[in-house]
Amino acid sequence: MIAAAEPVQRPPDAKLLVVSRGGSVRHWPRTDFARLLRPGDLIVANDAATLPASLSGIHLPSRRPVEVRLAARDSLDEIRRFHAVIFGGGDFHVRTEDRIPPPRLAARDGLQLGPLQAVIEQVLDHERLAVIRFPGSPRDIWEGLALHGRPIQYSHVQKPLALWDSWTSIASVPAAFEPPSAGFLLDWNLLDGLAAGRIRFCTITHSAGISSTGDAELDARLPFDEPYRISAASALAIGQTRAGGGRIIAIGTTVVRALEHAAAIGNGVVAAGDGLATNRIQAASRVQVVDALVSGTHEPQTSHYELLRAFVEDETLRRMDQELNTHNYRAHEFGDSVFVEGQRTAAA
């Protein structure tokens, strides 16, 4: 597959690979997505707005340039302490795996990131991974992020992204380190049409994490733990839909992670409240809540690929791979999409 290189969320020729429960694999224009939905279905999307999580600056002890990418935090309300992946000088124009490592980092090292000061609290067990703390007030931190931070991006998109390129139409609380890009297919026209078709819509807020660190050992640890929040209204909608026999359709793998984590800790029930998703969805995982999933295209051997194995048989996945490649589907966040009905999930 080729990478989608232009930051266009809804290109008119966007493709959707539709995989039904029976295993059939068909090609649809993505603009026809709503035709896949049935009365009684519930669409669940991630309304996290994307943080401008890339911060360039100087490692004060060495005076050498660094790029800090915020990558994880303990809760959606935490604004001072973050896990960060830190690179040496350079930026997204260089492929992540070719980036130079940061200068040697140590606890109490200061970082000057534009107007933001940060301190390394702890270097974790990898030269690129550290816990950093912003000592300022929440107001000053939000302002510093807003004025100096940039969306994390990768070399397949050479044009610098504006923050509005990385926010979905439904973006609400800034909580994602990279865009929950499965949600790029949503626009207000689509949402408008759902109510008419008796299809419900709700959101959760999930701190979508980074997709690549440039280092295979660190990449293997992704996804990091990700905080999420489920509102009372969304928990109610999910419960009512399940009770009524409707399908829960997740827009993006972050929604799958959050709902399945909530169900796992809630004895099968998705309750309202805050959680920290520590789960990894893989072939052996028991999917209790999500009946169908919309996501971006996937590459084999990625955590995304492994998640799909919880939904469909390997044979179906092989046919999907073949179709994605022979029909030139575009990859990555501005690329094409897949709609997958679970063959292996609890409701199947």
Added chain:
Amino acid sequence: MSSTTLSSDAGLGALRVAVTGGTSGLGLALLEELHNKRAKVAFVARTRRNVENVSRLYPASLGIVGDVSQEQDIYPIAMQLLGGLGGVDVLVNGASDLGPVPLALLGDTECEDLERALNTNVLGPFRLTKAILGSLSASAREGRGGLVVNVSSDAAVNAYPHWGAYGASKAALLHLSRIWNEELSPMGVQVLSFDPGNMDTPLHAAAVPDADRAQLKRPETAARELVGLIATSLAKVVK
């Protein structure tokens, strides 16, 4: 989910309100009134010194420096509003530009002055509302209601000579608000217009320097009316 009593006499406790043009005139009076009603408030204005001064007056409020007439400022403003407040339930677009000062006949109005009035009074509210629309609709889904109030004027409706740039831009905002309200009402988000009347404010003084200030409305009175509008509008949709 606990309900919030929203009669105009009751508090607006925990409601998250963002106000643009918050360091002067109606915006500043609105801050005082919202503060009295115990709302969680963030305000936006262009001048850092003014934002800092007003933040000292209302330390519980969140002051954000930004210019809604500048496209590049909109998302940084939105991010600070959404991050600082945790979401926005009510947006009051109060930042306004008169166009040419002193006011001028349209034939004497510099194109750049009309453009600036359009950028501040129409494009700014449009862009900022779009940027936080996800949060407003989330608020509606959660039963708190989402609301945008766009500050209007009788100049939007009546053809007052010399008020061309301001009047035309406010007319555009008024009609935009009507259409957007039709579009969003099914999902519980309202877009309303509020004409505060002729108030004793720096904006009015710039427009009509020789006005008899004693005849002008107090901005505090208009602010109370605006908060009353917020309360009664949300009471229609709050679950």
